[in-house]
Amino acid sequence: MEQTRAPLWEQITQFLHREERVWLHVPTHSGGLGLPAAIKQLFAAYARCDLTELPGLDDLFQPTGVLAEAQALAARLWQARRSYFLVNGASAGVRAMVLATCNPGDTILLARNAHGSVLQALVATGAIPRYLPVAETAGFPLNVTVEAVKAGFKQYPEAKALLITSPSYFGVTADLAAIAEVVHQARALLLVDEAHGAHLDFSAALPASAGEYCDLRVQSWHKTLGALTPGAVLHWQGGDVDEERLQTALQGAQTSSPPYPLLLSLDLVRQRMALEGKALIGEMVQQALLVRQAVEAYFPLLTPSQVQSLGFGLDITRVTMLTAQIGVCGLEAGQQLGQLGIDLELIQPDCLLAIVGPGYQTQWTEKLADSLARLQLKTADRQLPKLPPVPELVLTPREAVYRQSVLIPYQAAAGKVAAAMVVCYPPGIPLCLPGERITPALVAYLADALQQGVAFRGLTKDGQLKVVKEVK
Numbered sequence: 001m002e003q004t005r006a007p008l009w010e011q012i013t014q015f016l017h018r019e020e021r022v023w024l025h026v027p028t029h030s031g032g033l034g035l036p037a038a039i040k041q042l043f044a045a046y047a048r049c050d051l052t053e054l055p056g057l058d059d060l061f062q063p064t065g066v067l068a069e070a071q072a073l074a075a076r077l078w079q080a081r082r083s084y085f086l087v088n089g090a091s092a093g094v095r096a097m098v099l100a101t102c103n104p105g106d107t108i109l110l111a112r113n114a115h116g117s118v119l120q121a122l123v124a125t126g127a128i129p130r131y132l133p134v135a136e137t138a139g140f141p142l143n144v145t146v147e148a149v150k151a152g153f154k155q156y157p158e159a160k161a162l163l164i165t166s167p168s169y170f171g172v173t174a175d176l177a178a179i180a181e182v183v184h185q186a187r188a189l190l191l192v193d194e195a196h197g198a199h200l201d202f203s204a205a206l207p208a209s210a211g212e213y214c215d216l217r218v219q220s221w222h223k224t225l226g227a228l229t230p231g232a233v234l235h236w237q238g239g240d241v242d243e244e245r246l247q248t249a250l251q252g253a254q255t256s257s258p259p260y261p262l263l264l265s266l267d268l269v270r271q272r273m274a275l276e277g278k279a280l281i282g283e284m285v286q287q288a289l290l291v292r293q294a295v296e297a298y299f300p301l302l303t304p305s306q307v308q309s310l311g312f313g314l315d316i317t318r319v320t321m322l323t324a325q326i327g328v329c330g331l332e333a334g335q336q337l338g339q340l341g342i343d344l345e346l347i348q349p350d351c352l353l354a355i356v357g358p359g360y361q362t363q364w365t366e367k368l369a370d371s372l373a374r375l376q377l378k379t380a381d382r383q384l385p386k387l388p389p390v391p392e393l394v395l396t397p398r399e400a401v402y403r404q405s406v407l408i409p410y411q412a413a414a415g416k417v418a419a420a421m422v423v424c425y426p427p428g429i430p431l432c433l434p435g436e437r438i439t440p441a442l443v444a445y446l447a448d449a450l451q452q453g454v455a456f457r458g459l460t461k462d463g464q465l466k467v468v469k470e471v472k
């Protein structure tokens with residue numbers, strides 16, 4: 001089958017002019033006719049593609065037609081044994097990877113910066129998470145080291161899988177070749193959350209992707225390849241994965257109503273990557289280099305040489321400005337940039353993150369440079385406190401979530417067992433997860449970070465968090 005083809009697109013174009021048809025099926029907006037007036041015009045073309053499993057279209061859970069063809073083309077391009085389109089984001093894929101590979105009571109090794117979506121899978125499976133630390137440079141999180149993975153398997157040789165996020169949100173990749181050796185020697189599976197790395201395979205200027213090394217990987221195509229949100233893909237690269245169980249897990253994590261506009265965007269993104277991926281990502285890299293040049297006159301950046309010396313790689317299309325290193329509050333810098341028309345991916349007290357993607361426009365670099373020159377920033381010596389150590393796990397996430405829980409002020413939480421995750425988002429290394437004992441150091445960290453304006457998921461507006469109710 002040719003990569004020039006776009007099976008879903010070819011089929012859907014047959015369905016775009018259905019004025020003569022009588023619509024007695026979902027979606028009942030009937031090609032847009034029944035949409036509320038305000039979005040009718042805005043979504044006119046979109047609504048005509050918003051179809052259902054009509055004859056000639058396909059079933060997301062058991063594709064045999066155009067969707068199967070579109071997925072097969074994606075698998076070939078990303079050199080996977082099988083690829084599955086995800087319509088509930090990489091979040092669904094992360095859940096499915098865990099659900100498909102872990103049984104109740106199984107141990108899974110996880111990088112502590114694992115995305116929040118893994119938590120629901122841990123609750124559903126009853127698997128026991130054992131977290132690996134994320135290495136840092138000057139307090140900034142990088143990724144998991146090979147040594148940490150070795151130590152993890154030494155302590156938990158029974159672990160069924162390792163789930164690692166590579167690249168990290170900040171574009172830092174782990175040494176996957178070496179990690180894969182350790183994981184496979186331990187007869188475990190390597191699951192990679194590559195949500196931020198679908199573009200890596202298309203430029204030699206970027207670190208290697210996980211494709212050659214992992215068993216399963218998940219990519220958020222809406223994050224780096226220009227698909228509609230939340231279009232993503234799960235690739236089964238190989239390895240001993242029960243395919244039927246994987247499909248069942250995907251059904252548990254996804255809607256049964258295929259959103260065709262989203263699927264269409266995945267098919268056309270795959271076609272574009274096949275035909276012009278190298279040029280597209282090459283251009284992204286060039287633009288990112290110019291952005292980096294413009295920014296480094298004002299803020300120190302996280303650089304490839306910095307992370308490479310510690311055994312990691314860096315995707316340079318992620319531009320991380322380490323504002324705290326020069327005593328500048330990232331929140332203040334980000335807010336001023338926003339007022340000047342520059343919208344960043346992430347604004348935190350200690351750093352700012354800019355992402356250069358396929359939609360980036362050359363003239364934006366000049367506007368960015370002008371805006372940086374106009375910033376009026378005070379410097380202060382305040383730094384975010386160091387993250388407290390990973391708390392002790394006293395209940396599995398499943399046990400903790402199904403116990404009775406109460407909300408209490410965080411200041412009174414030391415010694416209690418967390419019933420929900422507390423994490424600075426996005427993307428964040430969780431401070432605590434359900435089942436972990438909250439420490440005084442964690443409470444002190446929260447106090448300090450809140451005072452500096454950091455927002456946390458898992459904490460109510462008035463500073464309460466959920467803990468397991470103690471049984472007297």
Ligand SMILES: Cc1ncc(COP(=O)(O)O)c(C=O)c1O
Pocket residue numbers: 088089090091092094114115117165168169193195196220230231232426427
């Ligand atoms: C590392 C990581 N994995 C997974 C996800 C979830 O991706 P999606 O938004 O496609 O569900 C995110 C979202 O930010 C993420 O940062």
